Amino acid sequence: MQSNRLGWLLLAPTLLILAMFGVFPFIYVLFVSFHQWNPFAVNPEMMFNWAANYRRVVFDAQFIASLGVTAAFVFFAVVSELVIGYALAQAFMKDFPGKAFFRTIHTLPLIMAPIIVGSVWKLMTTPSIGIIPHLLDNWFGYDLNIGQSATAAFVVTVIMDIWHWTPLVTLSLIAALVSLPPDPFEQAQIDGAGRWQIFWHITLPMIRPAILATVFIRLMDALRTVDEVLMLTGGGPGSATRYVGVHIFKEVFPRTNYGYGSAISVVVLYVTIVVCWLLYVGLIAPRNKKG
Amino acid sequence: MGFRLKLGVSALALAVASGAAFAQDDEFWKKAAEPYQGVTLRGVTEATPPSNYVREVLAPQFEELTGIRVDIETTSWDQMYDKAIKDMESGTGIYDMIYIEQDIVYAYLARDFLTNVTQMLADNPQLKAPTFDEGAFTTFADYFKDEDGGLYGIPMEAFIKVYLYRTDLFNDPEVQAAFKEKTGHDLKPATTHAEYAEIAQFFTDWGKEHDEDLWGTTSQAHTGHPASWYEYVESIAPTFGVYNWGIDAANNYAATVEHGGRMNSPEAKEALKWFLAMRDLAPPESVQSTWTEVASTFAAGRAAQGIVYGENAAWIASDENQSRVVGNVGVALPPLEDGILAQVEGGEGYVGYYDGGAFGLPVTSKNKEAALLFLEYIGQDSVQAQWALAGSRITNTATYDDPEVQALDKELGGYFTMLRDSGKLFAGAPPYPFHAQVREAVAPIFYEILTGTIEPDAGLDQMAERAEQELTDLGYRQ
Numbered sequence: 225m226q227s228n229r230l231g232w233l234l235l236a237p238t239l240l241i242l243a244m245f246g247v248f249p250f251i252y253v254l255f256v257s258f259h260q261w262n263p264f265a266v267n268p269e270m271m272f273n274w275a276a277n278y279r280r281v282v283f284d285a286q287f288i289a290s291l292g293v294t295a296a297f298v299f300f301a302v303v304s305e306l307v308i309g310y311a312l313a314q315a316f317m318k319d320f321p322g323k324a325f326f327r328t329i330h331t332l333p334l335i336m337a338p339i340i341v342g343s344v345w346k347l348m349t350t351p352s353i354g355i356i357p358h359l360l361d362n363w364f365g366y367d368l369n370i371g372q373s374a375t376a377a378f379v380v381t382v383i384m385d386i387w388h389w390t391p392l393v394t395l396s397l398i399a400a401l402v403s404l405p406p407d408p409f410e411q412a413q414i415d416g417a418g419r420w421q422i423f424w425h426i427t428l429p430m431i432r433p434a435i436l437a438t439v440f441i442r443l444m445d446a447l448r449t450v451d452e453v454l455m456l457t458g459g460g461p462g463s464a465t466r467y468v469g470v471h472i473f474k475e476v477f478p479r480t481n482y483g484y485g486s487a488i489s490v491v492v493l494y495v496t497i498v499v500c501w502l503l504y505v506g507l508i509a510p511r512n513k514k515g
Numbered sequence: 516m517g518f519r520l521k522l523g524v525s526a527l528a529l530a531v532a533s534g535a536a537f538a539q540d541d542e543f544w545k546k547a548a549e550p551y552q553g554v555t556l557r558g559v560t561e562a563t564p565p566s567n568y569v570r571e572v573l574a575p576q577f578e579e580l581t582g583i584r585v586d587i588e589t590t591s592w593d594q595m596y597d598k599a600i601k602d603m604e605s606g607t608g609i610y611d612m613i614y615i616e617q618d619i620v621y622a623y624l625a626r627d628f629l630t631n632v633t634q635m636l637a638d639n640p641q642l643k644a645p646t647f648d649e650g651a652f653t654t655f656a657d658y659f660k661d662e663d664g665g666l667y668g669i670p671m672e673a674f675i676k677v678y679l680y681r682t683d684l685f686n687d688p689e690v691q692a693a694f695k696e697k698t699g700h701d702l703k704p705a706t707t708h709a710e711y712a713e714i715a716q717f718f719t720d721w722g723k724e725h726d727e728d729l730w731g732t733t734s735q736a737h738t739g740h741p742a743s744w745y746e747y748v749e750s751i752a753p754t755f756g757v758y759n760w761g762i763d764a765a766n767n768y769a770a771t772v773e774h775g776g777r778m779n780s781p782e783a784k785e786a787l788k789w790f791l792a793m794r795d796l797a798p799p800e801s802v803q804s805t806w807t808e809v810a811s812t813f814a815a816g817r818a819a820q821g822i823v824y825g826e827n828a829a830w831i832a833s834d835e836n837q838s839r840v841v842g843n844v845g846v847a848l849p850p851l852e853d854g855i856l857a858q859v860e861g862g863e864g865y866v867g868y869y870d871g872g873a874f875g876l877p878v879t880s881k882n883k884e885a886a887l888l889f890l891e892y893i894g895q896d897s898v899q900a901q902w903a904l905a906g907s908r909i910t911n912t913a914t915y916d917d918p919e920v921q922a923l924d925k926e927l928g929g930y931f932t933m934l935r936d937s938g939k940l941f942a943g944a945p946p947y948p949f950h951a952q953v954r955e956a957v958a959p960i961f962y963e964i965l966t967g968t969i970e971p972d973a974g975l976d977q978m979a980e981r982a983e984q985e986l987t988d989l990g991y992r993q
Binding site for chain 2 (some may be wrong): 235262263264266267346352367369374387458459461466474478479
């Protein structure tokens with residue numbers, strides 16, 4: 225009984241912080257989402273409007289479009305980060321000259337604030353002063369202008385995200401690979417298994433939980449990307465990179481549409497949970513059942 | 516007593532008198548600040564040359580004089596609003612001073628975010644500096660006053676958005692001859708849109724033919740940032756006779772022609788097409804350019820002419836560390852459609868944007884008295900001249916007469932003279948408390964027009980409808 229009480233006492237600070245910064249804000253956002261509230265309207269007070277905001281979300285073409293480009297962004301960014309991150313993790317498992325240096329350099333983007341990442345990429349991609357359009361023009365005669373081409377802007381935002389967040393995937397997978405026991409690999413080699421067979425039947429199943437955890441983290445992060453993209457393209461050209469995070473930002477802050485913005489946030493949270501659940505059900509649950 | 520002796524005695528007397536006056540002024544600041552020792556004031560503003568001057572020069576000066584520390588946070592335009600509005604909305608009182616851009620002041624007043632400086636000084640005479648005078652400001656201060664004349668912000672920057680052109684190119688005999696041969700006209704700063712377009716086309720062609728990085732015009736045409744929308748509604752549309760964004764506040768905030776507005780009027784459509792045509796003659800970075808990048812493009816010598824925010828005029832024309840066109844900058848009124856100038860001089864409309872801002876005192880501030888002292892300090896005539904030299908801004912009438920400012924005016928091609936003499940032809944944003952809301956509602960359509968996804972005419976029709984819908988949702992339009 226006493227140890228139970230002590231346990232709760234020790235947990236109390238964490239629970240308090242979680243409640244203050246997680247639970248209460250979420251409840252507040254949920255509460256606001258059922259109101260019409262724009263402080264710069266004729267009536268600046270909050271007015272309860274039932275589920276009108278949610279009804280509007282469903283028929284909001286701009287929101288649906290932003291959800292579509294976000295899905296594409298998340299897919300290309302997360303899959304690329306996973307593939308490149310795994311390749312780099314495998315590379316860093318081996319010894320080579322300058323390994324420590326490269327690993328440090330490779331990790332640097334991770335410690336940069338997203339707003340800085342966006343600024344740096346903006347400088348690098350601005351026609352006339354940016355190194356990337358300059359090189360692409362010199363080498364391939366390709367005229368990169370992310371203020372003009374929707375496809376180019378989309379691709380650059382994906383590459384920027386890959387550059388920024390692949391190190392996180394690499395570090396997670398290095399941790400997973402390091403913890404693998406050597407026995408199954410040795411036995412497989414003795415049995416004559418090839419590299420691909422070893423990867424597919426041994427490595428991948430064993431690091432699956434780490435991959436899933438990493439994918440969940442990156443998926444949730446990518447779904448709420450704001451700063452980098454806002455700095456790089458402002459959501460443009462047109463609405464080509466107006467991802468849901470950017471869309472919510474523009475609704476809530478400049479437009480001060482607090483009620484509707486909160487409703488969109490709740491819907492995006494719901495979508496994130498559903499996507500993660502589907503991933504879990506599709507990839508983890510069947511394995512557990514078999515086991 | 517000989518003349519020289521008289522002169523010497525007079526000079527000495529003047530020096531003693533001025534010294535005594537300064538000593539008296541210093542005494543006021545020290546005495547008034549006594550109750551606020553240990554206080555740290557916090558302000559938030561946009562990172563612009565005038566704001567940087569406040570942070571780097573005026574704040575330390577004030578601290579040395581009074582002992583009151585002043586931390587000025589300079590950040591991006593979006594972040595500044597985000598931080599200031601959140602602070603005032605939630606009443607946290609983090610900031611004791613906030614930058615109020617002229618276009619947002621109506622929204623802040625509608626929400627009672629700001630302290631009436633005039634009233635506060637009347638209520639606290641012990642805080643009134645002898646060197647601070649509300650009457651010393653230019654008429655730009657009127658934008659920050661309520662109906663009773665109460666001042667809600669100390670003007671800290673004021674500019675007009677002018678037509679800049681390269682004098683080295685316009686005065687080059689070879690260029691002049693080529694222009695005459697090609698167009699049949701003499702090369703001179705444009706006064707009409709047709710002339711401006713002709714010059715723009717000429718220099719863009721010239722750049723291609725001579726393999727130079729030179730284009731005919733700048734263009735603030737970012738495809739995802741409100742800067743492009745501002746360029747159109749505040750700088751281009753008025754020159755075609757479409758004022759106040761095409762919204763008729765007196766007519767139930769109508770925006771569509773159908774309801775009496777002008778946002779999608781034939782003039783507005785003509786203005787938009789002209790804007791798009793100029794964008795196509797501008798350097799490739801223009802589709803990613805906000806106001807800052809437009810100035811950089813001009814300063815880099817990549818454009819022969821452009822409509823540029825005045826806050827950048829000084830460094831473009833005089834700072835060799837930042838600009839390649841020092842000494843080669845001319846200033847003129849923006850190009851206009853026929854009849855617009857006469858209309859504006861007759862009191863209807865304006866020819867361009869009178870931009871600027873003030874430092875306001877949020878009602879949520881926890882150090883109002885100390886903050887008021889700082890606001891008075893930056894509003895004095897004595898600190899204005901150096902500030903004008905650093906940031907090409909003038910907010911006090913006396914600043915125009917300062918010899919150093921007059922010398923800079925010559926370098927700027929007469930920009931300050933234009934600000935003084937022609938400033939009345941320009942206007943700030945319309946007095947709408949729904950400024951950002953309507954902007955964000957219609958801007959996405961505007962960006963689609965810029966990318967070519969929507970035709971300009973159809974896009975303006977949609978923008979006008981969307982604006983009316985937003986105004987209805989906000990309760991302004993019945």
